[in-house]
Every structure is written in C-alpha cells, then in structure tokens.
Amino acid sequence: xxxxxxxxxxxxxxxxxxxxxxxxxxxxxxxxxxxxxxxxxxxxxxxxxxxxxxxxxxxxxxxxxxxxxxxxxxxxxxxxxxxxxxxxxxxxxxxxxxxxxxxxxxxxxxxxxxxxxxxxxxxxxxxxxxxxxxxxxxxxxxxxxxxxxxxxxxxxxxxxxxxxxxxxxxxxxxxxxxxxxxxxxxxxxxxxxxxxxxxxxxxxxxxxxxxxxxxxxxxxxxxxxxxxxxxxxxxxxxxxxxxxxxxxxxxxxxxxxxxxxxxxxxxxxxxxxxxxxxxxxxxxxxxxxxxxxxxxxxxxxxxxxxxxxxxxxxxxxxxxxxxxxxxxxxxxxxxxxxxxxxxxxxxxxxxxxxxxxxxxxxxxxxxxxxxxxxxxxxxxxxxxxxxxxxxxxxxxxxxxxxxxxxxxxxxxxxxxxxxxxxxxxxxxxxxxxxxxxxxxxxxx
Amino acid sequence: xxxxxxxxxxxxxxxxxxxxxxxxxxxxxxxxxxxxxxxxxxxxxxxxxxxxxxxxxxxxxxxxxxxxxxxxxxxxxxxxxxxxxxxxxxxxxxxxxxxxxxxxxxxxxxxxxxxxxxxxxxxxxxxxxxxxxxxxxxxxxxxxxxxxxxxxxxxxxxxxxxxxxxxxxxxxxxxxxxxxxxxxxxxxxxxxxxxxxxxxxxxxxxxxxxxxxxxxxxxxxxxxxxxxxxxxxxxxxxxxxxxxxxxxxxxxxxxxxxxxxxxxxxxxxxxxxxxxxxxxxxxxxxxxxxxxx
Numbered sequence: 001x002x003x004x005x006x007x008x009x010x011x012x013x014x015x016x017x018x019x020x021x022x023x024x025x026x027x028x029x030x031x032x033x034x035x036x037x038x039x040x041x042x043x044x045x046x047x048x049x050x051x052x053x054x055x056x057x058x059x060x061x062x063x064x065x066x067x068x069x070x071x072x073x074x075x076x077x078x079x080x081x082x083x084x085x086x087x088x089x090x091x092x093x094x095x096x097x098x099x100x101x102x103x104x105x106x107x108x109x110x111x112x113x114x115x116x117x118x119x120x121x122x123x124x125x126x127x128x129x130x131x132x133x134x135x136x137x138x139x140x141x142x143x144x145x146x147x148x149x150x151x152x153x154x155x156x157x158x159x160x161x162x163x164x165x166x167x168x169x170x171x172x173x174x175x176x177x178x179x180x181x182x183x184x185x186x187x188x189x190x191x192x193x194x195x196x197x198x199x200x201x202x203x204x205x206x207x208x209x210x211x212x213x214x215x216x217x218x219x220x221x222x223x224x225x226x227x228x229x230x231x232x233x234x235x236x237x238x239x240x241x242x243x244x245x246x247x248x249x250x251x252x253x254x255x256x257x258x259x260x261x262x263x264x265x266x267x268x269x270x271x272x273x274x275x276x277x278x279x280x281x282x283x284x285x286x287x288x289x290x291x292x293x294x295x296x297x298x299x300x301x302x303x304x305x306x307x308x309x310x311x312x313x314x315x316x317x318x319x320x321x322x323x324x325x326x327x328x329x330x331x332x333x334x335x336x337x338x339x340x341x342x343x344x345x346x347x348x349x350x351x352x353x354x355x356x357x358x359x360x361x362x363x364x365x366x367x368x369x370x371x372x373x374x375x376x377x378x379x380x381x382x383x384x385x386x387x388x389x390x391x392x393x394x395x396x397x398x399x400x401x402x403x404x405x406x407x408x409x410x411x412x413x414x415x416x417x418x419x420x421x422x423x424x425x426x427x428x429x430x431x432x433x434x435x436x437x438x439x440x441x442x443x444x
Numbered sequence: 445x446x447x448x449x450x451x452x453x454x455x456x457x458x459x460x461x462x463x464x465x466x467x468x469x470x471x472x473x474x475x476x477x478x479x480x481x482x483x484x485x486x487x488x489x490x491x492x493x494x495x496x497x498x499x500x501x502x503x504x505x506x507x508x509x510x511x512x513x514x515x516x517x518x519x520x521x522x523x524x525x526x527x528x529x530x531x532x533x534x535x536x537x538x539x540x541x542x543x544x545x546x547x548x549x550x551x552x553x554x555x556x557x558x559x560x561x562x563x564x565x566x567x568x569x570x571x572x573x574x575x576x577x578x579x580x581x582x583x584x585x586x587x588x589x590x591x592x593x594x595x596x597x598x599x600x601x602x603x604x605x606x607x608x609x610x611x612x613x614x615x616x617x618x619x620x621x622x623x624x625x626x627x628x629x630x631x632x633x634x635x636x637x638x639x640x641x642x643x644x645x646x647x648x649x650x651x652x653x654x655x656x657x658x659x660x661x662x663x664x665x666x667x668x669x670x671x672x673x674x675x676x677x678x679x680x681x682x683x684x685x686x687x688x689x690x691x692x693x694x695x696x697x698x699x700x701x702x703x704x705x706x707x708x709x710x711x712x713x714x715x716x717x718x719x720x721x722x723x724x725x726x727x728x729x730x731x732x733x734x735x736x737x
Contacts, residue, residue, distance in 0.1 A: 084682075088701035095486030095706070110704060113487055197573070203596075204682075260572040260593020262685045272573070405703040416686040421598050438703075441485070 040072035044100035153329025200278035525610025551615030
C-alpha cells in the first residue's frame with residue numbers, strides 16, 4: 001500500500017512538473033513592432049461582453065473586412081458575458097498558460113501579476129506605435145492603468161455612472177434630489193413612508209452594491225483611499241472608512257434597497273425602476289437605450305431624469321468627478337503577439353471608434369462624435385454631454401482594485417451590513433483583518 | 445472458487461474500469477493532497493508550506509467552520525426530504541391499487557430537470573419582490589406574517605437552498621425503495637397480519653428489516669450526494685447572504701477559482717474526501733451495530 005501511495009504521489013508530482021515544463025516563456029512585452037511576414041490564421045479573443053452587444057458586432061464586422069484582404073484570417077470570439085464565470089475561466093487559462101491572443105481583463109491585482117510576468121503587451125507602447133494613443137480620452141486610459149501607471153489593456157467603451165430617478169415618485173414623497181450623499185438615508189425614509197421603494201438594485205451580481213462603498217471615501221479622502229486600503233496602508237477603521245461603514249449601515253436602516261435585494265438580479269432591478277416601482281436606479285450609460293429612448297415604458301418616460309454622484313461637506317473631489325469606467329479592457333498576449341496580431345489590431349483600432357460612435361455609444365476616443373439614435377429622448381443627449389465636462393479624478397470601482405479574496409469577503413459582508421445582520425464594528429473588524437491577511441500576497 | 449481461467453477473465457475485464465477509476469478519481473485526489481502542501485495562485489511559483497494550509501483551515505478560518513456546519517445542516521435537510529420522503533411515498537405506493545405509474549413518473553420528473561432550471565425556478569418561487577409562489581401561498585392561507593425574502597434572510601436561506609435538492613431526488617430514492625418493498629415476501633406479511641400485527645409493526649418488524657441492505661446503500665448514496673451538494677446553492681445564492689448558505693464545496697470552488705488560492709482549495713478538497721469517508725464509515729458502523737443488536 002505504501003509503495004502504491006508513493007508511486008501515485010510521484011506520478012502527481014511528475015504531472016505537475018510536466019505541466020510546468022509546458023508553460024513556455026513570455027515574449028518581450030515591450031516589443032510592439034514584431035518583424036516578419038503577416039501570415040493569416042485564426043486568432044482568438046476571450047471576452048466578457050454581451051454576445052449581441054456593439055463591441056462584438058463591430059469587431060466581427062471589422063474582422064470580416066480584414067479577412068477580405070487577408071484570406072485565411074478569422075477572429076474567434078469566445079464570450080462569457082457573466083463576469084464571475086469569465087474571471088474563473090480567465091484565471092484557469094492563465095494558470096494553464098493557455099491564454100489566447102487577446103483576452104479581456106480589468107486592471108485587477110491578478111492582471112497586474114500577469115503583466116509583471118511579461119504576459120501582456122505594453123498597451124501604451126502599442127497604441128503609440130499604431131499612432132492612435134492621442135485619440136483616446138485620458139480618463140478612458142487611466143481607468144485601465146495599474147497603480148504604477150503602466151497600461152496593459154485597451155479600452156473599447158466609455159461610460160458614465162449616474163443615479164437615475166423618477167421625478168413623480170420623488171415628488172409624491174415630498175423629497176428633492178439630494179445635495180449631499182449624507183442626505184440619502186433621510187430621503188429613503190421619506191420614500192419608504194410614502195410606500196415607495198427608494199433604490200432598485202441588482203444584489204445577485206454583488207458589484208452594484210460594492211459601488212456604494214466607494215462613494216463616501218472618494219468624496220472624503222479622494223481616489224487614493226482605495227489604493228491605500230487595498231494594500232493595508234489605510235483601514236476601514238480610519239475616518240474615511242468609518243464614514244462609509246456608518247453611511248452604508250444607515251442606508252440599510254432606512255431600507256434604501258428593495259426587500260430581498262440580495263437575491264434579485266439585473267433585469268429584476270431594471271424592471272422595478274422602469275415600471276415605476278422604485279424611485280432610483282444607480283447605473284451607467286450602457287443602459288441609455290433602455291432608459292432614454294422610446295423603448296422605455298411610456299408611463300414613466302417623461303418622469304425619468306438623472307443626477308450625478310452627490311458631493312459631501314468638505315469633499316475633496318468635485319461634483320463632476322464620479323465613476324466613469326471604460327469597461328473591461330482588452331489585453332494582448334505577449335507570447336502570441338506577432339505581425340498578424342499587430343496588423344489586425346492596427347486595422348481594427350483605427351476603424352473601431354467611428355463604428356462604435358455610430359451605435360449611439362460613447363467612444364473611448366475623442367476623434368468621433370456619438371450619433372444620438374432617432375428614437376432617443378432628450379435625456380440621451382443630456383447624459384452624453386456629461387462626458388465633456390468631466391473632472392480629472394474618477395472613482396474607481398472597488399471590485400477591480402481589491403485582491404480577489406478580500407473582494408469576495410467585502411461583497412459578502414456588505415450585504416450583511418446593509419441588511420442589518422452585522423454591526424458596523426463587526427464589519428470593520430472583519431474587513432480590516434481580511435485585508436491584513438490577504439493583501440500581502442498580491443501587493444508585495 | 446472460480447477456475448483459474450475465469451479468475452483471469454474477471455481480472456482482465458475489471459482492469460479497464462479500474463484504470464479509469466484510478467485516472468478519474470484517485471489521481472485527482474492524490475493531486476489535491478499534493479497541492480494542499482503548497483501555496484499557489486496558479487501563475488506564480490509554487491511554494492511549499494508544509495501543514496500550514498491545514499493549520500489555517502482548522503484553527504484560523506471562520507468561513508471554513510461556518511461552511512462545514514452549513515454543510516451538515518444542508519445534509520440533514522436533504523436526507524430527511526430525500527430518504528424520509530422517499531420511504532413515505534414508496535410505502536404509500538405499495539398500498540395503492542391504481543395510478544402508481546403516474547405518481548412514480550411525477551415524483552421522478554424533477555430528477556431529470558436541469559439543475560440550472562431548478563435553481564432559477566426556486567429563486568422565483570422564494571421571491572418577495574416580485575412576490576413568488578411561496579409567499580403568495582402563505583398570503584392566501586392567512587400566514588402572511590411568515591412572508592419573507594427566503595433567500596435573503598440569513599435564518600431561512602439554508603433551508604431554502606436545501607429544499608430544491610431534497611425535492612429533486614426524492615423520486616429517485618423512492619423508486620429504489622419501492623422496488624425493494626415489492627420484494628418483501630407476501631407470505632411473511634400475511635402471516636404477521638394473521639398474528640394480529642398492526643401496520644406500524646408490519647413496517648418496523650417485517651418490511652424495513654427486509655429492505656435494510658437497500659436502505660443502507662440508499663443512505664450512503666444520499667449522504668455522499670448531499671455532502672458534495674454544490675450546484676443549486678451556488679446558483680441560487682452563491683453562498684450568501686454573507687456566508688449563510690456557504691457549503692464546503694462552494695467555499696472550495698470559490699477559494700480555487702475566485703481567490704486563486706489553489707493550494708488552500710486543495711486542502712479543503714482533501715477535507716471533503718475525508719469527511720465523505722468518515723460519513724460512510726459512520727453509517728455502516730451504526731447500521732451494523734443496530735443490525736447486531
């Protein structure tokens with residue numbers, strides 16, 4: 001038996017060693033001008049975007065156009081729109097060293113480790129070499145940067161996140177648009193007293209609630225707070241941390257979110273707002289076709305408006321600074337980067353912005369103007385115009401910043417805090433110890 | 445005793461499934477055991493940490509213990525619904541004269557429905573906003589005070605995610621137990637009836653002891669299936685709210701594929717294997733002791 005066990009253990013070790021041997025080495029990530037002939041073949045893009053969304057449709061079309069001049073080329077789009085499932089797929093492929101030519105990722109600590117290992121092409125150099133770097137909105141690129149300022153992902157979107165509201169419901173409850181974040185709990189209480197659900201939220205996907213934890217620290221201590229917190233250099237027990245913990249607890253106490261929100265999905269939340277059952281909905285401009293066109297329920301169409309993230313007293317960030325993400329970025333695999341990938345990217349990235357702006361979306365570049373759809377309400381243009389008046393700082397979503405374990409725990413504890421199942425003290429203690437335990441592995 | 449040639453044939457035919465079992469089951473278990481002594485996030489170098497993962501799991505991880513006790517609760521609810529429900533329905537079926545096939549088919553139906561569909565179905569059933577079937581029923585029968593978001597309430601969520609699993613497999617175990625009950629010799633039952641045995645005595649003294657071997661197998665199956673329960677709780681609540689419906693399996697999965705802590709996830713995997721072996725051993729031990737008594 002002992003002999004058998006030993007043999008099996010050796011076999012397991014050998015298999016792992018072989019897997020390691022097969023991993024290969026990354027190419028030079030700063031070599032953005034590979035030399036040689038463009039040899040058409042199939043390349044793959046592992047991506048996490050809606051299957052029928054504008055990005056995929058445009059890239060499919062551009063790939064077809066490229067194939068006309070380069071027979072034998074094809075772009076294989078492997079899409080997993082569900083973000084948690086996508087991340088698991090990405091991490092598993094990265095572990096097996098089987099990442100395809102192009103892959104989506106946020107500027108997460110995991111992605112930074114990949115970049116540090118030279119597995120992602122330097123996107124800043126790449127965009128500069130393609131002569132398109134200056135076309136990009138600086139904030140679209142900044143969203144994709146790691147803490148050290150390095151850029152390894154290319155943005156394909158640009159979005160602004162607002163709090164959409166129903167004027168009639170606010171009027172019914174006798175409340176107005178909040179002047180400060182600190183006004184929101186009282187506003188929720190008034191809405192609840194009038195029998196109205198204040199916020200519709202997708203609790204199932206967890207990131208929408210995580211947006212709220214970022215707001216107070218962004219106003220109180222600026223964008224650097226999360227960069228310090230994630231490394232354990234700042235704590236939830238600090239003033240800015242405590243402000244958000246207490247605020248979130250007060251949102252829960254005022255029953256700001258629909259009952260049972262933690263098991264409600266994205267479409268549930270959207271339906272609740274667009275059917276006039278909830279007064280507010282915190283979401284980005286990717287929802288413009290549902291919120292600011294004639295697709296919107298006629299009974300609420302005239303009542304919908306939005307406000308940007310309120311400031312607070314003594315806020316260190318301005319009213320025109322809020323969450324303005326450029327979506328999940330696309331990384332280029334350094335190991336498989338060759339003249340073909342380079343040539344295709346040059347072709348696609350120069351043509352993409354005008355195609356994308358024609359769909360009514362905000363391009364990550366400034367060299368094109370968004371075409372407002374014919375069926376849009378005046379709100380559509382009003383929302384787009386906010387992009388021209390953005391401040392220099394942007395609030396980063398925390399789910400792209402924290403190490404994966406801390407992020408998971410934060411998402412779990414936030415629900416408990418907002419539901420009133422744990423106290424602010426318990427939340428603070430749990431999160432500070434979780435960061436202390438897990439951050440060093442990612443931010444050495 | 446088989447003649448030599450027959451023994452050789454048996455061995456030859458046993459070899460392929462044995463090899464398959466070794467590659468598909470034993471090798472991954474050994475690989476998990478090996479990985480459990482390392483710290484590894486999948487992309488960096490593996491670091492040998494000895495027993496540190498085991499020490500962390502047993503002494504410094506509150507979620508692990510929460511998940512362990514949740515898993516036991518989940519198992520208990522599943523066993524009661526699956527085995528208790530199956531035994532009850534199978535016993536009632538034996539006394540039915542008509543419509544047995546229809547009842548059997550209806551009970552078996554959930555076992556063939558996709559897990560994802562079951563999870564989404566029950567999310568709707570438990571919903572409060574918009575109001576789902578369960579809360580609507582409670583309202584109709586005058587128990588409106590019990591209405592709640594079943595999957596968001598930390599007190600009800602574990603039972604809520606266990607029930608679909610129990611509901612799903614009751615029919616399967618019912619069929620097995622029903623087949624076993626049909627094999628109980630009629631003359632024995634008739635003799636007992638003539639001796640004045642009640643229905644309860646008939647069940648406890650004749651029927652149940654007769655189906656004991658099948659009952660043991662079914663219990664082992666249900667226990668191991670229950671201990672590895674994953675898909676329905678994962679799809680319905682992802683272990684939440686908080687860790688209220690986190691099971692060892694969902695925690696292991698998240699540790700590996702969300703936290704990218706493959707070494708620690710392997711440690712939890714090893715614990716699950718040991719836990720299953722201990723559970724099966726305990727069942728066999730208790731049932732054997734009862735049979736000997």
